[in-house]
Amino acid sequence: MIKEASANARKTHYTEILNKYGMLLILILLFSALSLKIDGFASFRNIFSILEQVSMFGIIAIGVTFAIVTGGIDLSSGAVVALASVVGASIVTGTEGYGMTIFAFGAAMFVGSICGLINGSITAYGRIPPFIATLGMMTMARGVAQLVSNGRPIDASSDAFTSIGDGSIFGVPGLVVIYVLVAITCHIMMSRMSFGRHVFAIGGNVNTAKICGVNVEITLLKVYILAGALAGLAGAMLTSRAYAGNPTFGNMWELDAIAAAVIGGTSLAGGVGSVPMCIVGALIIGVMNKGLNMLGVDPYWQQIIKGMIIIGAVLLDAQKRKKA
Amino acid sequence: MIKKTLLAASVVCAASNFAFADTLVIGAPMPSFADKWMSYLFEGINDFNDKHSDVEIKMTDANEDPSKMLNDVDNFIDAGVNALLVVPTDIAIVKPIAKKANRANIPLVIVNRLPDESAMKNVDAYVGSESIQAGIIQAESVVGMLDGKQGNIAILMGVLGHEAQIKRTEGNKQVFSQYSNIKIVAEQEGRWDRAKALQIVEDLLQAHPEINVIVANNDEMAIGALLAARKAGLTDADLIITGVDATPDALEYLGSGLDSTVFQSAKGQGYGGAEIAYKLAKGEKVQKMNWINFELVLEEQKVEYLYKYQ
Structure with a gap:
């Protein structure tokens, strides 16, 4: 991208960079400002704490980014988190050892990918807009979660299982390690593999993609399965952090995830987006949440501020597209 | 360069943490600011806060989201509060909260929603009604x-x-x-x-x-x-x-x-919880289980009880 821009003209080069890295700049400014204002904000302890809090909806945001880049959306991820959490918890409850832990994580991701498979099939083969398909899944998955758990939290305090959310590797919290691994894998998938190119092609123009030989249906199916599996993974992570699975988990997380993607510059019109920028978007939300909390800002105001930032990001995106 | 600045900043911050040692700070993660009954409990907490100049009680709203509550607890622990006063979103969340508080060596008071026995082991005090x-x-x-x-x-x-x-x-x-x-x-x-x-x-x-x-x-x-x-x-x-x-x-x-x-008594629980957390923050001994009684209200007592909210 940068290469092309600099080849064209110097002027567009700068705006391009600003467009691309503007949000990163905002993140750095936000963090620096809060560090000046709050004691202990710029400490490793605090940075890891922010990353840990971001990791779960940040992973969902990566999946959602894929969906948005194809021109779709996934509204079901919060509910899938709840479903995966109660499934994971019911597997791991009363057990010991890492075998069951891995099985629980696997099962949570499997349940998530089944939800994604359904989302994807309805979208790709049923030709139903993903907004509607995933809205249905959002209600359904939440219902199944309540059914499975009888509406109650399920205990998940197996030592091995909770050590994922509690422990750390060389001082890096376990959940952050997972976030980084997922981010790297997904970044490679999106930017270096043909799957990623197909995703962008569909988002750019479905018909052109078809003519160029992209199997749109299969690609969409893969995208929603990926998004579901990542939401399931986030559910398992949250369960291990909270020592319990709970059908109320993940409430409105889909919105945080979509906000992270959009703030990171993913265009809701499709065709534009990247994993690193999605992480930047998630971090902006995380830094803001933590900062506003530590400053003691009224929670009502926090919601208002958060809403304004999301709207600001979307307006910015609209402006960019008008110019392009 | 950035690393160095960050490092310097964190050293400065660590040093300045000692500054607020004279006023006690109590972190109070609350489940929902939208719940009417809860709002009277908060009033009780604020009441206590207003009557004592040497304590500052900070409340956060978890929006009924257990994971948000865990974040709030983390934030308070990072901020180095002297005690935690928690009305949990659900009783299952008490276990990880207690673990975090224990690890940071911060006394923990649970109000209103009684955790199960195994979770209560790591909680310093409970205030509520049976x-x-x-x-x-x-x-x-x-x-x-x-x-x-x-x-x-x-x-x-x-x-x-x-x-x-x-x-x-x-x-x-x-x-x-x-x-x-x-x-x-x-x-x-x-x-x-x-x-x-x-x-x-x-x-x-x-x-x-x-x-x-x-x-x-x-x-x-x-x-x-x-x-x-x-x-x-x-x-x-x-x-x-x-x-x-x-x-x-x-x-x-x-x-x-x-x-x-x-x-x-929502107010009673809020006030009572704040009082226990305050005592624990000061290092005083408190009773583990603190009960606040229920009372039947019929039409005849309407005015009397309405008056309690004035």
Whole structure:
């Protein structure tokens, strides 16, 4: 991208960079400002704490980014988190050892990918807009979660299982390690593999993609399965952090995830987006949440501020597209 | 360069942390600022805060999201508070909260929602009311009002799994099971919510016209039931409706549809919780279990209890 821009003209080069890295700049400014204002904000302890809090909806945001880049959306991820959490918890409850832990994580991701498979099939083969398909899944998955758990939290305090959310590797919290691994894998998938190119092609123009030989249906199916599996993974992570699975988990997380993607510059019109920028978007939300909390800002105001930032990001995106 | 600045900044910050050692700071993660009953509990906490100049109690809103509450706890621990005062979103979340607090060596007070025994081991103190007592008092008032007549009862329950839901319902059943003229016809989950209860009772009254008593786990649902009954054209004489909490809203309805409620002192719990957390922050010894009693409220006591909210 940068290469092309600099080849064209110097002027567009700068705006391009600003467009691309503007949000990163905002993140750095936000963090620096809060560090000046709050004691202990710029400490490793605090940075890891922010990353840990971001990791779960940040992973969902990566999946959602894929969906948005194809021109779709996934509204079901919060509910899938709840479903995966109660499934994971019911597997791991009363057990010991890492075998069951891995099985629980696997099962949570499997349940998530089944939800994604359904989302994807309805979208790709049923030709139903993903907004509607995933809205249905959002209600359904939440219902199944309540059914499975009888509406109650399920205990998940197996030592091995909770050590994922509690422990750390060389001082890096376990959940952050997972976030980084997922981010790297997904970044490679999106930017270096043909799957990623197909995703962008569909988002750019479905018909052109078809003519160029992209199997749109299969690609969409893969995208929603990926998004579901990542939401399931986030559910398992949250369960291990909270020592319990709970059908109320993940409430409105889909919105945080979509906000992270959009703030990171993913265009809701499709065709534009990247994993690193999605992480930047998630971090902006995380830094803001933590900062506003530590400053003691009224929670009502926090919601208002958060809403304004999301709207600001979307307006910015609209402006960019008008110019392009 | 950035690394160095960050490092320098963090050193400076670590040093300045000692600065606020003279005023005690209590971190108070709360489940929801939107809950009416809870707001009186917060009032109790604020009351205590205002009366003591050497303590600052900071509250956060988890929006009923357990994971948000964990974040709030993390933030308070990072900020180095002297004690934690928590009204948990659900009892399952107490375990990880207690683990975090223990690890950071910060005393932890749980208010209002009683955790299970294994979680209580790592909690320093609990302040609340024994939920089963509310259920018993409530059911006994129904028995009195029925006075030997046939009672067909519908129970509206709070969010399933909440200690208050389980114990209040248990208290109800304990009393009702002793009377042959009383039958429980339906039990439904109204999720503490007025609108949800309204909808449930609308349906229930259609499906079971024989229902003449509605026992709700809290007042908001009792009010929902009462609104549904009015919609269905039933009068005050047709239905006995009873709730728990004695919220100001419910007190207004006492005698005009609502027949009894049970007072659980939200303010008392908030104030009591704050006091215990304050003592723990100062390093004083406190009792582990601190009970605040329930009281039955009938129409006659309406004014007296309304006055408590002034």
